[in-house]
Amino acid sequence: MYKYVLTYFVLLTTLFSANSPRSSIIRTDFGFIDYANRVIVSRGTASIAVKESSRDQFKIVEKNLKLSKGEAKSHARNNLLDLIKIVNFDGRTVGEMMIQDPLTSSRIETLVGSAYQQGEIEYLERQEVAIALAIKMSGLAEVLVDASGHMNEGLSQSAYLMTRNSTSKVDRVSGIIIDARNIYHVPAMVPKVFNEEDKLIYGPRHYTRSRSINRGPMGYAHNMEDGNVKRRVGKNPIIVEAINSEDSTNLTISKIDSERLRDVEKRFGLLSNCKVLVLLK
Numbered sequence: 001m002y003k004y005v006l007t008y009f010v011l012l013t014t015l016f017s018a019n020s021p022r023s024s025i026i027r028t029d030f031g032f033i034d035y036a037n038r039v040i041v042s043r044g045t046a047s048i049a050v051k052e053s054s055r056d057q058f059k060i061v062e063k064n065l066k067l068s069k070g071e072a073k074s075h076a077r078n079n080l081l082d083l084i085k086i087v088n089f090d091g092r093t094v095g096e097m098m099i100q101d102p103l104t105s106s107r108i109e110t111l112v113g114s115a116y117q118q119g120e121i122e123y124l125e126r127q128e129v130a131i132a133l134a135i136k137m138s139g140l141a142e143v144l145v146d147a148s149g150h151m152n153e154g155l156s157q158s159a160y161l162m163t164r165n166s167t168s169k170v171d172r173v174s175g176i177i178i179d180a181r182n183i184y185h186v187p188a189m190v191p192k193v194f195n196e197e198d199k200l201i202y203g204p205r206h207y208t209r210s211r212s213i214n215r216g217p218m219g220y221a222h223n224m225e226d227g228n229v230k231r232r233v234g235k236n237p238i239i240v241e242a243i244n245s246e247d248s249t250n251l252t253i254s255k256i257d258s259e260r261l262r263d264v265e266k267r268f269g270l271l272s273n274c275k276v277l278v279l280l281k
Contacts, residue, residue, distance in 0.1 A: 024187050024220035024280055026086070030079035031132075033087055035187035036220040036228050038137035040083050041118050044076025045130045048123075068129045069121065076133040081112050084135075088188040089144055091249040097144065107143045111135060137189060141213040145190070150209040151272060173264045175233020175275035178218075178251055180242040185251060185280065187220050192250045193276075195258035196243070202261070206271045219277040232277045238264060242278075251278070 024036035031042035048068045085095030098105035115133040122130040178193065190212065193202035207217060219232035229237075240257035253261075265271045 024222065026187075028083065028086075031083050033083055035137075035189070036226075038216055039134055040080065040087065040137065040140070041132055041134040042076050042080035042083050042115075043130055043132045044072045044074065044079055045124070045128050046071035046075060048127045048129055065129065069131065072129050072131040073133065076131050077112055077115065080115055080133050080135065081109065084108060084112065084140065087137075087140065088186055088249060090188055090190040090192070091247050094140070094144065104143065108140070111139055111143060114139075137216065138214050141189060141216070145209055145212050146204075147209060149204045150212065151205060151207055153208050153210065167267065172236060173238050173268050173270065174235055175237035175277065176261060176264065176270050177229070177233055177237045177239045177277050177279055178242050178253065179239055179279045180245065180251060181279055181281040183242050183245050184248060185242065185245045185278065186248045187278070187280070188249045190217055191278075193261075194250060194252050195255050196252060197255065199258070201253065201258045202271050202276065206265075207274050208272075211272075211274045215274045217274050217276065220280055221277060222280050224279075229277060233275050237275075237277070 026033040046068045087094045115135050118132040118134040221228045242251045244252040
């Protein structure tokens with residue numbers, strides 16, 4: 001237990017240190033967390049096992065790839081679990097949530113066991129084999145996202161459809177971009193947006209649980225040319241500026257911009273459809 005807490009503390013310190021880059025991809029020596037594409041990928045390596053046997057007085061070297069692949073995959077699973085522990089959920093890391101709830105910890109360990117192979121098996125020059133394993137954040141969200149506190153599934157499409165359809169395509173707003181390039185913001189699975197009066201503008205009650213799991217409340221990109229921008233917020237998004245992120249995870253926008261978001265939500269249902277993207281430096 002002590003070893004786990006110490007390892008977790010070191011990883012957590014690395015992730016949230018003041019000098020950490022404002023990136024949608026968090027890299028470690030054994031993999032990465034990609035908040036933009038909602039995937040977690042780890043890598044495990046193992047030396048290619050060598051058996052020496054004697055036949056007719058000659059040594060025969062036999063490479064036992066099956067054993068080595070199994071060992072590399074086991075290392076990749078352990079590394080994947082370590083990566084998951086430092087994922088920023090909502091200001092809390094998944095590791096913190098696992099410590100607080102044994103059932104959550106058990107379910108995440110089961111999730112790691114179902115990780116899929118990412119790419120081809122690598123055979124390295126120093127007689128090693130490397131295997132990459134991955135899980136989608138949607139699978140992790142299925143474990144972590146509460147059933148309560150979200151918009152009712154039946155209400156998510158009704159209110160804005162008539163307004164959207166009566167608006168010409170040229171005038172339709174397709175999404176919301178929050179420009180956070182001038183502040184320090186750590187990407188998260190479920191961040192929130194507040195106004196200057198600390199009033200919640202965008203959070204779980206604005207979208208359904210299924211959208212939170214399958215789409216994620218926010219996308220991330222580093223420039224407007226990123227393909228994730230068009231996929232997430234379309235061709236005609238509005239842009240608002242994040243003026244602060246006091247806890248490094250949740251974003252604050254101005255009161256004027258918060259009114260703009262309320263208006264486009266009423267007309268086009270952008271928040272309820274999670275058509276929100278954060279621009280990072």
